[in-house]
Amino acid sequence: MSLLYSDLQEELRGSVRALLADRCPPSAVLARVETDTPYDLDLWRALTTEIGVAGLLIPESLGGAGATPGEAAVVLEELGRSCAPVPYLTSSVLATTLLLRSGTPAAEKLLADLASGASTAAVAVSLATSPYDVKSSGVTVTADGLTGTVTGVAGAEPADVVLVPADGKIHAVTDFTVHTQVSLDQTRPIATIELDSARSTRIAPDTEPLTYALSRTAALLASEQVGVAEWCFDTTLAYVKERKQFARPIGSYQAIKHRLADLWLDIAKARATARNAAEDDPDEITIAVAQAWTSPVTVHAAEECVQLHGGIGMTWEHPAHLYLKRAKADSIALGTQGDHQDTLAKAANIPATPHGTGH
Amino acid sequence: MEVRDRVRAFLDEHDPSAMSRTEFLGARFDAGLAWVHFPQGLGGLGASREQQGVVEQLLAGTPGPDGRQGIGLGMAAPTILAFGTEEQKKRYLRPLWTGEEIWCQLFSEPGAGSDLAGLATRAVRDGDDWIVDGQKVWTSGAHYADWAILVTRTDPDVPKHQGLTYFICDMHAGGVEVRPLRQITGEAEFNEVFLTGVRLGDELRLGKVGEGWRVAQTTLMNERVAIGGGRTERGGGIIAPVLQTWRDHPELRTHDLHRRLLSLWVEAEATRLAGARLREQLTAGVPGPEGSAIKLAFSKLNQELSGLEVELRREDGLTYGDWTFRRSDEVAMFSRDAGYRYLRAKGNSIEGGTSEILRNIVSERVLGLPQEQRADKDVPWKDLPR
Numbered sequence A: 001m002s003l004l005y006s007d008l009q010e011e012l013r014g015s016v017r018a019l020l021a022d023r024c025p026p027s028a029v030l031a032r033v034e035t036d037t038p039y040d041l042d043l044w045r046a047l048t049t050e051i052g053v054a055g056l057l058i059p060e061s062l063g064g065a066g067a068t069p070g071e072a073a074v075v076l077e078e079l080g081r082s083c084a085p086v087p088y089l090t091s092s093v094l095a096t097t098l099l100l101r102s103g104t105p106a107a108e109k110l111l112a113d114l115a116s117g118a119s120t121a122a123v124a125v126s127l128a129t130s131p132y133d134v135k136s137s138g139v140t141v142t143a144d145g146l147t148g149t150v151t152g153v154a155g156a157e158p159a160d161v162v163l164v165p166a167d168g169k170i171h172a173v174t175d176f177t178v179h180t181q182v183s184l185d186q187t188r189p190i191a192t193i194e195l196d197s198a199r200s201t202r203i204a205p206d207t208e209p210l211t212y213a214l215s216r217t218a219a220l221l222a223s224e225q226v227g228v229a230e231w232c233f234d235t236t237l238a239y240v241k242e243r244k245q246f247a248r249p250i251g252s253y254q255a256i257k258h259r260l261a262d263l264w265l266d267i268a269k270a271r272a273t274a275r276n277a278a279e280d281d282p283d284e285i286t287i288a289v290a291q292a293w294t295s296p297v298t299v300h301a302a303e304e305c306v307q308l309h310g311g312i313g314m315t316w317e318h319p320a321h322l323y324l325k326r327a328k329a330d331s332i333a334l335g336t337q338g339d340h341q342d343t344l345a346k347a348a349n350i351p352a353t354p355h356g357t358g359h
Numbered sequence B: 001m002e003v004r005d006r007v008r009a010f011l012d013e014h015d016p017s018a019m020s021r022t023e024f025l026g027a028r029f030d031a032g033l034a035w036v037h038f039p040q041g042l043g044g045l046g047a048s049r050e051q052q053g054v055v056e057q058l059l060a061g062t063p064g065p066d067g068r069q070g071i072g073l074g075m076a077a078p079t080i081l082a083f084g085t086e087e088q089k090k091r092y093l094r095p096l097w098t099g100e101e102i103w104c105q106l107f108s109e110p111g112a113g114s115d116l117a118g119l120a121t122r123a124v125r126d127g128d129d130w131i132v133d134g135q136k137v138w139t140s141g142a143h144y145a146d147w148a149i150l151v152t153r154t155d156p157d158v159p160k161h162q163g164l165t166y167f168i169c170d171m172h173a174g175g176v177e178v179r180p181l182r183q184i185t186g187e188a189e190f191n192e193v194f195l196t197g198v199r200l201g202d203e204l205r206l207g208k209v210g211e212g213w214r215v216a217q218t219t220l221m222n223e224r225v226a227i228g229g230g231r232t233e234r235g236g237g238i239i240a241p242v243l244q245t246w247r248d249h250p251e252l253r254t255h256d257l258h259r260r261l262l263s264l265w266v267e268a269e270a271t272r273l274a275g276a277r278l279r280e281q282l283t284a285g286v287p288g289p290e291g292s293a294i295k296l297a298f299s300k301l302n303q304e305l306s307g308l309e310v311e312l313r314r315e316d317g318l319t320y321g322d323w324t325f326r327r328s329d330e331v332a333m334f335s336r337d338a339g340y341r342y343l344r345a346k347g348n349s350i351e352g353g354t355s356e357i358l359r360n361i362v363s364e365r366v367l368g369l370p371q372e373q374r375a376d377k378d379v380p381w382k383d384l385p386r
Ligand SMILES: Cc1cc2nc3c(=O)[nH]c(=O)nc-3n(C[C@H](O)[C@H](O)[C@H](O)COP(=O)(O)OP(=O)(O)OC[C@H]3O[C@@H](n4cnc5c(N)ncnc54)[C@H](O)[C@@H]3O)c2cc1C
Pocket: B104, B105, B106, B107, B108, B110, B112, B113, B114, B115, B137, B138, B139, B140, B141, B190, B347, B350, B351, B352, B353, B354, B355, B356, B357
């Protein structure tokens, strides 16, 4: 197993990066955040039709590219670098992984539509759900269909179909209403999904595919976070080389150089954990380490970016805040640092205080 | 033949229980399995560095180099490989690998630590020889070393980086005097070394006259990787004894320590993976400044984990193994008690370049940030204020 990128992955990165440079500059991302179309569907169409990102994880027999998580991870790094407002993580990773794991004929039918990007899916669970603690949804199933409300769902606005866990099973629903919530992360807002006697198709007879998909998506989220951290770092590094105070570049002051050296090292470690978690079949420890390390490092990178830009870093006009908001939201998404550490306690045999004997 | 097959074939022919450690290591050198990224005939196969992992894995449990050989293996060997003449490579590498000859590092001086290029030990030509006078300090293992890597000043009239020359120094030569320096651990692992009229033949020079800084850079880059870049398993290295204590003593666990231990476990694993990734990037040859960063990460972890362990042990943490003043017979962290590890780890952020200097190196050479404003670059060494 290599922790480096393959030539193929670098090639894929090159095409995604070029397309994003062209169609997803920070000014465009910023201009969109206060409109009522938070997702850039033209950009999404370009990514899916020109590069085929939507079908990467889907096998060729179902119309996809049959690529590995390593490729999806590279796409996520680039999307993170741009805070691109597209439903890749939510549809092409989370929903897709769930459907692949269920493997039912109904799931395969949906996958064939997702592979081309012609259709987009979301999973009706809160983005804040920890893969280690998946609660029941509060959606009820009656003879009339599915009824209930799910809050905190990411990628709902552009979704043609939502996958709803209810009654211990997973259902696909196309008849639902979406209300975007005022969200911290403006480039991946969360929304409320309402179901009112919605007709559904059975996707899986139990919710194991959901837990599995949340865990695998957490593994790949680390790569998106690395992309976010990398943008913050590169932007800050360029700025401190150019900005002068006291007649010299602020990047010549040791107080700043040393902070950036430490941050660079933290991000190098984050990349190593994210690459490790992007292998084909990562174990629980690998995923937990990637999340528990990368989440706080990415938030720190975004915070340093704001701080080292001074006043300009506090402005709406500078894109740093988009990354800070994404970084902070990502640190809550799919398990917090603490949730992943708790899992390590069990998986790596670092047991907690036994009851009654602690100090 | 694949490296894997070579190791298997080697093991078929050499039974470690039927030969001495030195013989076994010698045979391993001759089979090219000492350091596979070295050239053939010099203990290697000209393979990639990462292949060494395969060798170590398959040879696990067989007699290997010991703690005294660290400086030879990690610093002297790659420097000799990079700058030595063919005769020097043939003469020094094999006994260095087998442990028949032990090496130490005569770099630091009382007046030149972080600012190594400011060093004052003089080497003056005398016919075909050089006469060396000066004082070195913090020399680990000088008391059991046979050879040293030594940096001297041969030209005081040029700026400091340009007037240095690098030598191999015979530690048994006349005029070499080693005195122990007691450390915070109670024992003396390092020494001060007085060099008085030490005569070194020109065949002991490593690299060109005046090229000493470039040669020393190779040593230092390798030193940092050697200190920080070792292969470990998940949960291995410095965290292993802490985890052992944690598992063995449920009564010592607290909620606070649990959270801190989990955070450090994650950091240790992230550091281990970053080291593995770095090694993948290194092709055979000189590690770049990125290697320095791993040493930075390693010393922070060692210090935090050993500190946590002493605290975790509570009353036992109030005790210490042995303060008796003695000369250490090797540099070893793991066979020692937690209190020793805690104190010894303090040296990790000083030896081989302090953490402050390593951050300078990362920010200037990796990130391309401007250098500090310096007063010492274009001035002849002899005119520098000191
Ligand atoms: C356990 C141990 C073993 C050692 N073994 C050897 C050995 O075998 N051979 C050998 O040659 N040497 C050895 N050393 C010496 C080591 O390399 C030096 O101690 C080290 O380079 C620091 O030099 P110094 O002690 O003179 O401290 P100084 O350079 O005086 O540093 C003092 C403090 O100032 C800081 N500082 C200095 N310059 C700057 C700067 N530009 N910016 C910011 N901060 C700065 C340092 O980081 C440090 O905190 C060993 C040291 C230790 C602790």
